Amino acid sequence: MRARPxxxxxxxxxxxxxxAHRLAKAGVEDVVVVERKYPMYGGSGRNGGGVRAQWASLSNLELARDSIDAWKRYAGELGLHTWFRQSGYLMLARDRDKLDAMRERARFQRQHGIPTHIVSPQEAQDLAPPVAMERYVGASYCPEDAVIFPWPVVNGLREAIEDHDVDLHTRTPVTDVTTDGDRITAVGTPxxxxxxxxxxxxxxxxxxxxxxxxxxxxxxxxxxxxIFVTEALRPMLDPMVVDMHTGLYVNQDGRGEFVTxxxxxxxxxxxxxxxxxxxxRRAADQLTDLIPSLGSVxxxxxxxxxxxxTPDHVPNLGPHPELANFxxxxxxxxxxxxxxxxxxEITKRLILGADPRYEMSRYRVDRFEQGTVDAEAMVIG
Ligand SMILES: Cc1cc2nc3c(=O)[nH]c(=O)nc-3n(C[C@H](O)[C@H](O)[C@H](O)COP(=O)(O)OP(=O)(O)OC[C@H]3O[C@@H](n4cnc5c(N)ncnc54)[C@H](O)[C@@H]3O)c2cc1C
Known part of the structure; x- marks a missing residue:
C-alpha cells in the first residue's frame, strides 16, 4: 500500500x-483514490447525462464549451462507448420576458463560439414533434448540446486508472484529517x-x-x-427539452427511455x-402536460x-486559501x-505547477470575499 502518495x-x-487518470497519464507515479462506498455512489452514478454549453456566465460556459470538444474525443481516447450524442438542447419559454432574457444569453453564447439561436414555436415543434407547443412563445436551441451515458464513462475511468497502477480503495471513508500550519499532513481512514x-x-x-x-x-x-425513467419507446424525441418555467427536463435516451x-x-x-x-407525481404530471402521448406509459x-x-452555481477549483495542498x-x-x-485537466495542471489556461479567480473558494464572483443565472431545476 502507498502510505505516502x-x-x-x-x-x-x-x-x-x-x-487520477490524468495525473497517472502525465507520469505521476504515486496516486491513490479513496472512496467511502463505490465509484457510482455519488452524483456521477445518479445524474441525467445532460451536456450543454447554453450558460449565462463565462465561468460555466468556458468549462462546458471546451468539455464538449473533449467529449467528442473521449470515447476514442478511453476505448469505450460513451453514448455521447449531440442532439441539442431546446429550452422552452412561456412568456416574452423569459424569451427576451434567453435572446440576450443566446447573443452572449454566440460571442463565445456557441451556435445558440432563438427559434419560433413552429421551429421548436419541428425539432421536438411530440411536445405540446401551445403554451410556449419560443425557445433557445443549441445543436451542439448533448447527452452522455454516465455509467460507461465512470466504469471506463475506473479501468483506466487500474491500467495506470493507481491504487483505488473502495469502502474506505476518510474520517479524519490532520493539518500543520497551511498544509494537510495526514488523512485517516478506519x-x-x-x-x-x-x-x-x-x-x-x-x-x-x-x-x-x-x-x-x-x-x-x-x-x-x-429523476424518473419510463419504459423504452420507439425513438420520437431528439433534443433534451427543458421547460424554463418549471425546470422540468427530459430526454429520450439511446435505449428509448424518457429520462425526466x-x-x-x-x-x-x-x-x-x-x-x-x-x-x-409532479414530474409525471408535468411530463404528460409537455408530451401528452406519454400519458399511458x-x-x-x-x-x-x-x-x-455553491451560492453562485460555479464550481470551486484550486487550492483552498487556508490550506495550500488541499x-x-x-x-x-x-x-x-x-x-x-x-x-x-485544470486540476492536473495546477498540481503539476503548469498554467491552468483558465481565469482561476472565478473558481477560487474565496471569490466571494475577493469580489471575483461571476454568478450563473441559467440554472435548471
Ligand atoms: C439527479 C441529478 C441529476 C444531475 N444531472 C446532471 C446532468 O444532466 N449533467 C451534469 O453534468 N451533471 C448533472 N448532475 C450533477 C453531477 O452528477 C455531479 O456534479 C457530478 O457527478 C459530480 O461528480 P464528482 O466526481 O465531483 O462527485 P461524485 O460523483 O458525487 O463523487 C463523490 C464521491 O466522493 C465519495 N466521498 C464522499 N465523502 C467521502 C469521504 N469522506 N471519504 C471517501 N470518499 C468520500 C462519495 O461516496 C462519492 O462517490 C446531476 C446530479 C443529480 C443528483
Whole structure:
C-alpha cells in the first residue's frame, strides 16, 4: 500500500477518477483514490447525462464549451462507448420576458463560439414533434448540446486508472484529517493513514464535510434532486427539452427511455438518496402536460442524488486559501459531469505547477470575499 502518495484523491466519481487518470497519464507515479462506498455512489452514478454549453456566465460556459470538444474525443481516447450524442438542447419559454432574457444569453453564447439561436414555436415543434407547443412563445436551441451515458464513462475511468497502477480503495471513508500550519499532513481512514503531498477534495455532496474535517469551510450545500425513467419507446424525441418555467427536463435516451428530472417543491438541503412519491407525481404530471402521448406509459425506475450547490452555481477549483495542498474540485451543482474533461485537466495542471489556461479567480473558494464572483443565472431545476 502507498502510505505516502504524491496525490491522494478523495472521491471516486467522474472528477476524482478523471483527475487520477490524468495525473497517472502525465507520469505521476504515486496516486491513490479513496472512496467511502463505490465509484457510482455519488452524483456521477445518479445524474441525467445532460451536456450543454447554453450558460449565462463565462465561468460555466468556458468549462462546458471546451468539455464538449473533449467529449467528442473521449470515447476514442478511453476505448469505450460513451453514448455521447449531440442532439441539442431546446429550452422552452412561456412568456416574452423569459424569451427576451434567453435572446440576450443566446447573443452572449454566440460571442463565445456557441451556435445558440432563438427559434419560433413552429421551429421548436419541428425539432421536438411530440411536445405540446401551445403554451410556449419560443425557445433557445443549441445543436451542439448533448447527452452522455454516465455509467460507461465512470466504469471506463475506473479501468483506466487500474491500467495506470493507481491504487483505488473502495469502502474506505476518510474520517479524519490532520493539518500543520497551511498544509494537510495526514488523512485517516478506519484502516490506513496516508501522508500525501496533495489532497484533492472530489467528495461531491460531501465536500463540505471533508473540508470541515480539515478545519476549513466551503460555501457548498447538498441539495436533493430526483429523476424518473419510463419504459423504452420507439425513438420520437431528439433534443433534451427543458421547460424554463418549471425546470422540468427530459430526454429520450439511446435505449428509448424518457429520462425526466425536476427540482423538489420544497428544497431539501441534506445528503439523502431517498426518492419521494411527491416528486414522481409532479414530474409525471408535468411530463404528460409537455408530451401528452406519454400519458399511458409505465414509469420503470426513480432515484435521488445530491447536487453540491455553491451560492453562485460555479464550481470551486484550486487550492483552498487556508490550506495550500488541499485542492478543491467540487461545488458543481447540476453540471459536474458535463464539465469533467476540463476541470480534471485544470486540476492536473495546477498540481503539476503548469498554467491552468483558465481565469482561476472565478473558481477560487474565496471569490466571494475577493469580489471575483461571476454568478450563473441559467440554472435548471
Ligand atoms: C439527479 C441529478 C441529476 C444531475 N444531472 C446532471 C446532468 O444532466 N449533467 C451534469 O453534468 N451533471 C448533472 N448532475 C450533477 C453531477 O452528477 C455531479 O456534479 C457530478 O457527478 C459530480 O461528480 P464528482 O466526481 O465531483 O462527485 P461524485 O460523483 O458525487 O463523487 C463523490 C464521491 O466522493 C465519495 N466521498 C464522499 N465523502 C467521502 C469521504 N469522506 N471519504 C471517501 N470518499 C468520500 C462519495 O461516496 C462519492 O462517490 C446531476 C446530479 C443529480 C443528483
Amino acid at each position: 504524491e496525490v491522494l484523491v478523495v472521491g471516486a466519481g467522474v472528477n476524482g477518477l478523471g483527475t 484502516e490506513h493513514t496516508f501522508e500525501p503531498d496533495w489532497v484533492v477534495n472530489a467528495a461531491g455532496a460531501w465536500s463540505s464535510e471533508l473540508a470541515q474535517m480539515a478545519g476549513v469551510d466551503l460555501p457548498n450545500t447538498p441539495v436533493r434532486h430526483q 428530472g425536476l427540482g423538489d417543491r420544497h428544497r431539501r438541503e441534506e445528503v439523502t438518496h431517498a426518492a419521494s412519491f411527491d416528486f414522481l 409505465n414509469a420503470m425506475r426513480q432515484w435521488a442524488g445530491c447536487y453540491d450547490v 485542492v478543491q474540485l467540487n461545488g458543481f451543482s447540476g453540471h459536474g459531469f458535463m464539465v469533467s474533461p476540463v476541470v480534471t
